[in-house]
Amino acid sequence: MRVAVGVPVDRAFDYATGGLGALPRGTIVVVPFGPRQLNGIVLGPGDGSIPRESLKAVIRAAPLPPVSDIFVQFVERVTAWTMAPLGSVARMALSQPKALLPPPQQKLFRRSDPPPDGEKLTTARRRVADVLATAGALTSPELQRESGVSAGVISGMERAGSLEALLVDSDRPPPRPGRLQGPALSADQMAATTSIAAALGKGFVPFLLDGVTGSGKTEVYFDAVQRVLDAGKQVLILLPEIALSAGWKARFADRFGVLPQEWHSDVREGVKRKVWRYALTGDASVIVGARSALFLPFDNLGLIVVDEEHEHAYKQEDQVIYQARDMAVLRARLEGCPIILASATPSLESWVNAGMVGDPPRYQRIALPNRIGKATLPEIQSVDMRRTPPERGRWLAPPLVAAIEQRLEDGEQSLLFLNRRGYAPLTLCGSCGHKLTCPNCDSWMVMHRLAGRLRCHHCGFEARPSHDCSHCGEKDSMQACGPGVERLAEEVLQRFPEARFGVFSSDTVTSPASAEAFVSSVTAGEVDIIIGTQMAAKGHHFPNLTLVGIVDADLGLAGGDLRAAERSFQMLAQVAGRAGREDRPGLAMLQTLDADNAVMQALLSGDRDAFLKSESEARRLAAMPPYSRLAALVISASDEARLHKAVRALESVRPHFNGVGIFGPNMAPLAFLRGRYRARALIQSEKNIDIQAVINGWITAASMPSGVRLQIDIDPYNFL
Ligand SMILES: [Zn+2]
Ligand SMILES: [Zn+2]
Ligand SMILES: [Zn+2]
Structure with missing residues (x-):
């Protein structure tokens, strides 16, 4: 076989x-x-x-x-x-080899029936018999605790024939979700649940649940989850930051009476073993997980939900390179079940698939255009960093500073968003201009002042910072350039010495427990100013947060790849969406050098669809996805000569087909990464062409030198 x-x-x-x-x-x-x-x-x-x-x-x-x-x-x-x-x-x-073995066994004791002839029970033995008369069967530690006897009493009773031992699987299936009353739904939410309910049980139906931040998308898909559970089927919910989403889990528990089974990298192996098995046996009704949960062997899947479907975390970039959202659609199609893609800022691909630019719709779009309750969408303003720049060496411009002061006075919270970890992204010598770079990568060493370390964010290499230049020997010449969240915290401390602030980044919040602690301290009002990276942008609901300051709204546009504008828009709209989620109105201020660019205009005007329309038009004209197919070939070797040899081998057999364009291979923008030299090629084809076959023909024809690694990235998100 x-x-x-x-x-x-x-x-x-x-x-x-x-x-x-x-x-x-x-x-x-x-x-x-x-x-x-x-x-x-x-x-x-x-x-x-x-x-x-x-x-x-x-x-x-x-x-x-x-x-x-x-x-x-x-x-x-x-x-x-x-x-x-x-x-x-x-x-x-x-992925769970232990799940493939028989589950561990546990020894339980029960009362022998009938008891041995002429049995005489001491007081201690009598207590054990009484406990078992109601409990049935227990483990030795449970029996010791319940009847207050030693282990010796129990083994003595076993020898005397008063107790009978039996071996059972020690895994107990998780409790089934129940059905509790959810919150009352708005008219919009009600209409959305009705549309989805109509499609359940009718095979593969893809939905785009397109709702603004705070519109109650979760309750809408919880309703579908409930219906699928009632029909006796399993549900998979993908959520990119599930480990950090204590709030989401609490809402699930409020609605279903139990916590969902979780699957992500912070789940212990022993728990994962059970979750894997319960996915297969059907004992796990709802599993919520990161992208790898898509590879669980569900037996009877009735619904897939991909929450925050626009998130780039769905793209796995190492080993098997795949886009979990797209593969989730494939799985739903094979399973013949509905899939709900939910987002406030849908990916361009899903938005186009929902027929928003006139192509025949492949997804059914369900819109939630309003926030629930009294909450309104935040007002968005730009802060022109040319006209009202901050003082030298500082990063917060006067209008933003004034807005923060106002919030402090009113007892409301502010979030300062800067998607840069550490203290400064670059350290250089003021005398000779020498920049501190990573020895393993083409990248700068990022100063982490709290940890007292220089760190490479690509490979994790660390070094001890020095005040003196290692290149020209000048004393005290090394200077930090540009801000990271730590440096911003320094400015906040200087400007608002009375304010209580906290830094929310993956360097300060390192575990699900510390994320939960941070979120609850903000909710409890123990923090006035949150300084955060993208970690702070996702999903959190802080009722008293009314101001979001985006410190560098232009940052995401640097690099300028295919999705830079889209990604930047999504990120900024999500962060802005943290403001004013309850009855007090929110304000988001975007510090920018270029308030005229398309991303900024879309945010300021609130016309997301016009932005997506012009983005999709640009993609169509450039024959880029979703209007074409794209793949990247990344060639790498630890030896530069070998890499060049591989590049020449590929060049010599480069395929020529109508409707296929091949660019490169050339040295990659990140030409040196984790100790390997890198080149890339980009393959672009018309949609009806089998791009995998083109690539396969190409690399099979090339005779590659040994020691060269070839990675294929279908529909790449990373172009470095
Ligand atoms: Zn770092
Ligand atoms: Zn120097
Ligand atoms: Zn490095």
């Missing part, structure tokens, strides 16, 4: 059944692979390329039901689309 083995190789292997008989597709098996024993998924009959008698045999089948045929198809389709090795995708699907 044919088995996809969980190692990074780009094909499946034939194995003999080894006395197990024909195993159905989807059976998880253990197979010999070189000197190792590895897990794999049965794909079907072998391809017969190796004579039967020289095949190695499957060692055993996992004591589990097979994963569904749809799940196997999903693994195959993701492999074909991403061009990742089949084994790497199979390994993501089998």
